[in-house]
Amino acid sequence: MLKVNDLVVRYGMIEAIKGISFEVDDGQIVTLIGANGAGKTTTMHTISGLLKPYSGEILLDDKDITKVPAHKIVELGIAQCPERRRIFASQSVEDNLLLGAYSRKDKEEIRKDLDGVYALFPHLKDRTTQLAGTLSGGEQQMLAMGRALMAKPRIMLLDEPSMGLSPLLVKEIFAIIKDINKQGVTILLVEQNARMALGIADKAYVIETGKIVMSGTGQELLESTDVRKAYLGG
Amino acid sequence: MTFLTYLISGLALGSVYAIIALGYTMVYGIAKMLNFAHGDIIMAGGYAAFYAYTRFGLPAGISILLSILTCTVLGVIIERLAYKPLRQASSLSVLITAIGVSYFLQNSAQLLFGSDTKIFPSILTEGSLRFFDGKLIVSYLTLITILTCIVIMIGLTLFINKTKIGKAMRACAEDKEAAQLMGINIDTTISITFAIGSGLAAIAAILLCSTYPSLSPSLGSMPGIKAFTAAVFGGIGSIPGALLGGILLGIIENLTKAYISTQLSDAIVFAVLIIVLLIKPTGLLGKKENVKV
Numbered sequence: 001m002l003k004v005n006d007l008v009v010r011y012g013m014i015e016a017i018k019g020i021s022f023e024v025d026d027g028q029i030v031t032l033i034g035a036n037g038a039g040k041t042t043t044m045h046t047i048s049g050l051l052k053p054y055s056g057e058i059l060l061d062d063k064d065i066t067k068v069p070a071h072k073i074v075e076l077g078i079a080q081c082p083e084r085r086r087i088f089a090s091q092s093v094e095d096n097l098l099l100g101a102y103s104r105k106d107k108e109e110i111r112k113d114l115d116g117v118y119a120l121f122p123h124l125k126d127r128t129t130q131l132a133g134t135l136s137g138g139e140q141q142m143l144a145m146g147r148a149l150m151a152k153p154r155i156m157l158l159d160e161p162s163m164g165l166s167p168l169l170v171k172e173i174f175a176i177i178k179d180i181n182k183q184g185v186t187i188l189l190v191e192q193n194a195r196m197a198l199g200i201a202d203k204a205y206v207i208e209t210g211k212i213v214m215s216g217t218g219q220e221l222l223e224s225t226d227v228r229k230a231y232l233g234g
Numbered sequence: 235m236t237f238l239t240y241l242i243s244g245l246a247l248g249s250v251y252a253i254i255a256l257g258y259t260m261v262y263g264i265a266k267m268l269n270f271a272h273g274d275i276i277m278a279g280g281y282a283a284f285y286a287y288t289r290f291g292l293p294a295g296i297s298i299l300l301s302i303l304t305c306t307v308l309g310v311i312i313e314r315l316a317y318k319p320l321r322q323a324s325s326l327s328v329l330i331t332a333i334g335v336s337y338f339l340q341n342s343a344q345l346l347f348g349s350d351t352k353i354f355p356s357i358l359t360e361g362s363l364r365f366f367d368g369k370l371i372v373s374y375l376t377l378i379t380i381l382t383c384i385v386i387m388i389g390l391t392l393f394i395n396k397t398k399i400g401k402a403m404r405a406c407a408e409d410k411e412a413a414q415l416m417g418i419n420i421d422t423t424i425s426i427t428f429a430i431g432s433g434l435a436a437i438a439a440i441l442l443c444s445t446y447p448s449l450s451p452s453l454g455s456m457p458g459i460k461a462f463t464a465a466v467f468g469g470i471g472s473i474p475g476a477l478l479g480g481i482l483l484g485i486i487e488n489l490t491k492a493y494i495s496t497q498l499s500d501a502i503v504f505a506v507l508i509i510v511l512l513i514k515p516t517g518l519l520g521k522k523e524n525v526k527v
């Protein structure tokens with residue numbers, strides 16, 4: 001479904017992504033794990049069109065989308081739930097969710113999906129009119145995920161959903177990610193919490209300083225000695 | 235009673251500042267730039283109304299609409315040609331460009347309309363209301379000015395908070411990248427912002443030129459700077475701040491002129507600004523940047 005071929009992304013003279021390739025198949029959960037600064041977020045932003053690659057291609061159903069402007073990417077069925085959530089703090093919970101559906105025209109369907117998001121995140125349902133900036137970190141993460149779902153994506157890019165959350169909340173969030181996937185949304189997950197990510201991933205890639213150094217199923221990487229040493233604390 | 239007279243005329247002047255300040259504050263909030271050519275849009279609006287009304291003999295309503303249209307189009311064109319190519323540039327480059335655009339507009343006006351001062355016609359209304367046996371006289375123009383400001387404020391607040399485009403604009407003001415992830419087109423949003431700000435500048439132009447009926451190419455500079463001051467005073471980026479800053483500035487200026495010194499009024503106005511910024515650097519209603527991790 002989504003195929004990244006030999007992608008190179010530069011910030012000025014600095015090469016942040018040095019030619020990576022990976023593939024996300026329909027219905028899968030695929031994860032990119034790696035340390036801070038490895039290029040995970042850069043990869044996500046490039047897929048979302050916020051960054052333009054220096055070379056390489058990003059294929060969605062075999063069509064290159066690297067020339068598509070960022071605000072048109074979501075219409076193609078790719079929604080991103082960005083790192084640090086990036087919710088709109090001065091707007092209400094419900095307005096945040098509706099902004100997620102900004103490019104959709106099907107009003108009745110939007111209403112239905114809103115109910116769907118509230119069913120998935122009952123915490124948000126009690127806070128529809130509350131300003132998003134006043135939510136707790138966990139609630140903000142749920143809001144950011146709900147907002148991405150409101151775009152009715154075929155594939156959801158999730159960037160560090162566990163960041164700054166308590167272990168209990170991380171578990172809850174990961175259970176919800178699995179639920180979302182079961183509802184038919186393909187997931188590309190970027191995480192520093194390698195153990196959690198590998199635990200739910202069908203396929204995983206390890207990215208180090210802009211290069212993919214290893215790949216396999218989530219289970220294979222969990223068992224790999226290299227991965228254990230570098231990312232799972234021995 | 236004279237105090238009340240000065241207060242009311244200060245309120246009217248402040249209303250004009252507030253309407254102009256909205257243009258500065260909205261553009262700053264969304265495009266994160268100071269559009270120093272905003273004052274000269276006012277000038278363009280004044281000339282547009284003047285030519286439509288006196289030279290082409292169009293009715294007042296049509297002249298006002300033409301003036302608004304001229305400014306809206308001008309604002310959008312300026313943004314597309316001068317500012318959009320600098321979206322990734324440093325804010326200093328954008329600032330210098332804006333000052334350049336300001337001079338360009340003033341010089342173009344000199345070339346097109348001449349540098350002589352023209353008398354602006356009383357396009358809106360004449361006459362006045364008398365209260366307390368004629369001790370307090372309030373002109374219809376003053377009332378119209380204040381009412382216009384109130385209507386614009388209410389309308390704009392509803393637009394920003396209740397409509398889909400308004401919410402998208404607020405999203406852009408808060409986080410442009412996240413807004414794009416929602417499918418919001420930043421370029422379109424910035425264009426709309428310039429269109430609204432410039433349209434409001436035309437309304438301010440007509441109110442201003444009706445109160446001080448002389449038209450010259452540098453007409454917009456001083457009100458522009460004052461309104462910019464008002465926007466910073468109230469907290470740049472904040473719509474209620476623009477209203478509060480504008481009204482306070484107008485009242486302070488008028489009372490200073492009445493009771494302290496006409497020559498010193500501008501100096502005192504700016505001194506107040508400096509004091510406010512020393513105590514509250516974000517302005518009266520400015521938001522502190524709150525980052526939650």
